[in-house]
Amino acid sequence: MNPQQKELIKATIPILRASGEDLTNYFYARMFKHHPELRNMFNMGNQANGRQKSALANAVLAYAENIEDPSVLIGVLKGIGTKHRSLNIQPEQYKIVGTHLIDSIGEVFGEAATLPILEAWTVAFYELADIMINLEKGLYEENVAKPGSWNGWRKFVIKKIVEESAEIKSFYLYPEDGKQIADFHPGQFISVQVFVTELNLLQPRQYSLSSTFNPEYYRISVKKESGIAPNPNGWVSNTMHSKSEGDVISISSPAGLFHLEKDSENPLVLISGGVGLTPMLSMLETNLNSIQNKKTIWIHGCRNESVHAFKDQISALKEEANHLETFTFYDAVTPENVISNEVIQGRVDLHKCKDSILLEEARYYICGPEMFIKTQYEALINLNVSQENIFYEEFGPQLINLN
Structure with a gap:
């Protein structure tokens, strides 16, 4: 891209x-009209609730704002590429996106989209596409080289379903072909692909692996979102909760940048809200199995005891491991909670446990809803925790960028 084209890109920032x-x-509507088959690859829940269009709008703006040095976006691009690998996105699909994005710029911006601007955006998009294609090529090659791993979709049998709370079920997934499965870092996810009757479409979703690695199966724990019509995110979770033992689903191999390094000796502070506890449980179990004396603090918040998944398992782990300390926050408590003195009423407030969590060289992992992540991140910064020691996972399209 030449300097004149970069200036034209910057001129479109306002x-x-x-x-x-x-x-x-407009772009998504245009693309799906011409390529309805892509509706099977995109999360139509995030299309309906607007999160996907917001994420793409933010990404396009960020690219324009950093057109002089796109390398500053490499961290974000790696996250996108990792998710694309888990969804089996292929190079030819970038051409489809590019065609409809450039045409949409021309049709939406009207007279402001001059021919030189459209030419500049065409060059800019395909330069970015080349970066992503090459990045993802490396991810595919790295992934398939791992023992037991695979690219694309692979069929797994649901051999066991366990109710973990009033709204969360765990699914134990065994490879239908009986062959080896890939190891993973605690905190990573798999993509699940199921047919949603209400949409008459295949739909993908990412779910964190919720246990330490077992060579026989993967475990995910899915929260059933209430109300499909007002809450389109519920389409896949309701479909999963309707599954029975013996059913077969397709999944991708483990992926994700939000994870615990197994050989890390740093103290851990895990902060989760609601179903955000799933990757933390994987971290906790792996930590228990690998390094018994590494100090670990887990702060978890949820609405009440009935929706507190894995409560008994966490208590058992706490009994087994003297390095583990927990703090639990419920929005609503019962007299039994108060008597047991194990629960703090209200939303998660890190200042109430700051004496325990401010550990030298600790690593802080946050997972939960968007506002939960922002609140806990800001609390850690206010407690003088360094940004480089804070890691977070936002389920769905990435709408926040705090580091």
Whole structure:
């Protein structure tokens, strides 16, 4: 891209700031009209609730704002590439996206989209596409080289389903072909692909692996989102909760940048809200199995005891491991909770346990809803925790960028 084209890209920044979501909303509608088969690859829940168009609008704006040095976005691009690998995104699909994105810019921006601007954005998009294609090529090669791993989708049998709380079920997934499965880092996820009757579509979703690695199966723990019509995110979780033992689903091999390094000796502070506890449980179990004397603090918050998944398992782990300390926050408590003195009423407040969590060289992992992550991140910063020691996982399209 030449200097003149970069200046033209930067000239569109005010329009992107003002009308970026109008552009991405139009783009998705246009692309799905011409390529309805792609609806099987995209999360239609995030299409319906607007999160995907917001994420794309933010990404396009960030690229324009950093067009002089896109390398500053490499961390974000790695996260996108990792998710693309888990969804089996292929190079030819970038051409489809590029065609409809450039055409959408011309049609939405109108007279402001001059021929030189459209040419500049075409060059800019395909330069970015080349970066992503090469990045993802490396991820595919690295992934398939791992023992037991695979690219694309592989069929797994649901051999066991366990109710963990009033709204979370665990699914034990065994490879239908009986062959080896790949190891993973605690905190990583798999993509699940199921047919959703209400949409008449295949739909993918990412679910964190919720246990330490077992060479026979993967375990995911899925929260059933209430209300499909007002809450489109519930389409896949309700489909999963309707599954029976013996059913077969397709999954991708483990992926994700949010994870615990197994050989790390740093103290751990795990902070989770709601179903955000799933990757933390994998970290906790792996930590228990690998390094018994590494100090670990787990702070968890949820609405009440009935939706507190894995409560008994965590208590058992706490009995077994003297390095583990827990703090539990419930929005609503019972007299029994108060008597047991094991629960703090209200939302998670890190200042109430700051004497325990401010550990030298500790690593802090946060997982939960978007606002939960922002609140706990800001609390840690206010407690003088360094940004480089804070890691977080946002389920769904990435809408926050705190580090």
